[in-house]
Amino acid sequence: MTLPRWFGPGAVAFLLVWLLLLGAGRSRFFIDPGTFWHTTTGELILKDGFVRADPYTFTFAGQWWVPYQWLGEIAMAGAHRVGGFDAQLLGAATLLAALFAWLALRLWRTGLHPVVVAGVVALTLASAGSHFHVRPHLFTLAAMAAVAVALAEADVSRPKLKRLLLLIPLCAVWTNVHGGVLGGIGTIGSVFAGWVLAWKLGRPAPIKSWRDAGLLLLVAVGCGLSTLANPYGTDMVKTWLVIMNAGELRDIIAEHRPFDVTASYAWPVLALALLYLLVLYGVKRSALRVSWLLPLVWLALSFSRCRHVSLFAVVTLVAVTAMWKHTRWALWLAARRPDLYQPGSARPRPWWAHVWAPALAVALALGLQVARVPVPLIGSGWATHDPNAWPxxxxxxxxxxxxxxxxxxxxxxxxxxxxxxxxxxxxxxxxxxxxxxxxxxxxxxxxxxxxxxxxxxxxxxxxxxxxxxxxxxxxxxxxxxxxxxxxxxxxxxxxxxxxxxxxxxxx
Incomplete structure (x- = not known):
């Protein structure tokens, strides 16, 4: 079935993922204790200003503490004021659905059949889903995808190299939402270093001169310095380092534990890793790009701490999309199975064709929640806390x-x-x-x-x-x-x- 020009596949992908997440996340998205104190902290900041000491415990009362996710916490508090936990679930589902619809649209534009696209995106969702919680870290998932896309596009299109300057303001915002910005900066720096090395070795790279290398250095330094653009200054960085250096957390906090290949969450991750390696194997060595190797880095980090699995998933989907047309598998499918893959078959549509229906759906849901109208999935009273997990x-x-x-x-x-x-x-x-x-x-x-x-x-x-x-x-x-x-x-x-x-x- 061919969709009309005014209704794009991005809208279809959004609505399907959105409804799925609203249903599956009803209580599952609230299984993390951070949802509660992040919301309270956001309210506290809105009321009294920036917090600099622990306000919640009697064991550490008054001790130095920096709410390093303060901007995300304010967003959570704002959503809670509007529609309680229902609005928070709506916000989380909307962010994730928009992210995966965007990534699905990019994969569809390669010419793959929608069923194949749906299967790959579903596998990516299943791989990342164990870390879907109403918390500021969801912004890190979206920001990391944006970084991976920017790097992948610059890797094969030199005129887009200057667009990497936009990574600096992204990192500045990211700094104040979640500490995952360190992973983003590390990713940017690693790819930049790989590009310089590839250029000097005569391998494919977007760098053509030392002037290009200087531009990358400027972006990297700017991203690093952006971490100081926060109300807590170096105390923000200090907090990140405290968490990163606390190796004991791997033994007692689930999301900090090493990747467990026997756990139920591991199977889609391993399947996605195999898919990535298969696509990577199909790329000619002469066509290989530095940014396409990023999933290997995040897979290794995932084995160190399973909290990185969701980042591995989105980076992998970006890399698979960028690599696909350069693989021997793409050439074979185009020749033997054009029903599954046909380059250039994606019918172009205006941007609004992918946006209007999702925007209308989200506005309807938010209106129902503000008016406290109880409607399954999208209305008020849908979000709940699992009594088996919480008292x-x-x-x-x-x-x-x-x-x-x-x-x-x-x-x-x-x-x-x-x-x-x-x-x-x-x-x-x-x-x-x-x-x-x-x-x-x-x-x-x-x-x-x-x-x-x-x-x-x-x-x-x-x-x-x-x-x-x-x-x-x-x-x-x-x-x-x-x-x-x-x-x-x-x-x-x-x-x-x-x-x-x-x-x-x-x-």
């Missing part, structure tokens, strides 16, 4: 006992992910810990996780160091839960299969 069933008890200003408010949480939940839902408490590893440091967080081996000794030690707890929130059935349940000075207020809320008997 939502004890929230009423948490709210009932929530301390007022000046009252004792120390709450021990046996799971660090519960910290963010309490920070958002019951801010009258000061929590014991949350997942801001740049605040706690790796060694402290490791000791906290391992303390479950001797919960009684750990609780007594912590109370000596940080003061007496008045409340406790535990995951039901864990060693900490069993200790609090047996301790005579504590009484359970409400217990569910997921979590139990305790107070001191004297409270």
């Amino acid at each position: 939502v069933d004890v929230l009423d008890a948490l709210k009932e006992y929530e301390p007022r200003a000046g009252e004792p408010n120390r709450l021990f949480n046996s799971e660090y992910i519960y910290g963010g939940f309490v920070i958002y839902h019951a801010p009258g408490y000061k929590v014991f810990v949350d997942d801001r590893c740049e605040l706690t440091g790796g060694p402290w967080l490791v000791n906290y996780v391992h303390a479950a081996e001797a919960p009684g000794a750990a609780v007594n030690d912590w109370q000596d160091r940080y003061g007496r707890f008045e409340f406790a929130l535990t995951r039901t059935g864990t060693p900490f839960d069993e200790w609090f349940r047996a301790a005579p000075e504590w009484r359970p207020i409400k217990s569910t299969p997921t979590a139990t809320f305790y107070t001191r008997r004297s409270h």
Whole structure:
């Protein structure tokens, strides 16, 4: 079926991915504790200005802390003001759908059949999907794709070399949204260095003179200096380095762990890696470009920390699109199976043909959410929190006992992910810990996780160091839960299969 000129395949791709993500992400996109405290931090910045000390815990109260994702947090708070968690889900799904529709459109324009394009994009979505959460890091996914496209296009079209100057303002914005800008700058610098080396070795490269090399140096330096264009100055960079150098996080935080080839998320990633290697193998050595090797770098980084898998996925889709027409497979398909691949068969359409329907759909959804109209997928009340992951069933008890200003408010949480939940839902408490590893440091967080081996000794030690707890929130059935349940000075207020809320008997 041929689409009319006023309705482009980009619109079709957007709507399909958008509806899929809204459905699949209803609770899955809110499985990360950062969603809660990022939203609260954005509200805090909007209300009181830039934060420079921990406002949430009693263990690290007043200690130096930089909300290095402040611009993304403000965006999350703004969406929450408009339509709550529904608007946040809408924003995340819209960003991701726009990204993958754009990448799908680029692949379709090579001449591949839409079914083939859909299969490749679906595999890429499945590879990246394990890290789809309502958090500022989604901007890094989109920004990395933009960087990869800019590099791939400049690699084969020298007149576009000056467009790389646009990477400087991109990195300036990226700096204030998410620390993944370091990966972007590293990617830019690596490709630039590869181009210079390829030029000197007589290999294909967009560089033709030392003047071109000087332009690349200017862009690289500009991108590096853009990291200082933030309200925290060098403290922002310091925070990034603290996280990067905390090797202990690989053992205790899921997204920092090494890639596990036996895990369910690994299979589409490995399949995508095989697809990339197959396409790469089909390229003649004389036609090989530096930017097409980027997926190898991000695949290696993914094995180091699985949080890089989503970046590997989008960079791979960009590289496969750029390489395809230069492969022996493309020549074979064009000659033998023109029904699957026919260069130049993509019918050009005006840009608005890909945009008007998605814009209308998003506007409709946002209108329903602002008006609080409950409609499945796109309306109000759709986003939810999984009661098997979060202590939502004890929230009423948490709210009932929530301390007022000046009252004792120390709450021990046996799971660090519960910290963010309490920070958002019951801010009258000061929590014991949350997942801001740049605040706690790796060694402290490791000791906290391992303390479950001797919960009684750990609780007594912590109370000596940080003061007496008045409340406790535990995951039901864990060693900490069993200790609090047996301790005579504590009484359970409400217990569910997921979590139990305790107070001191004297409270």
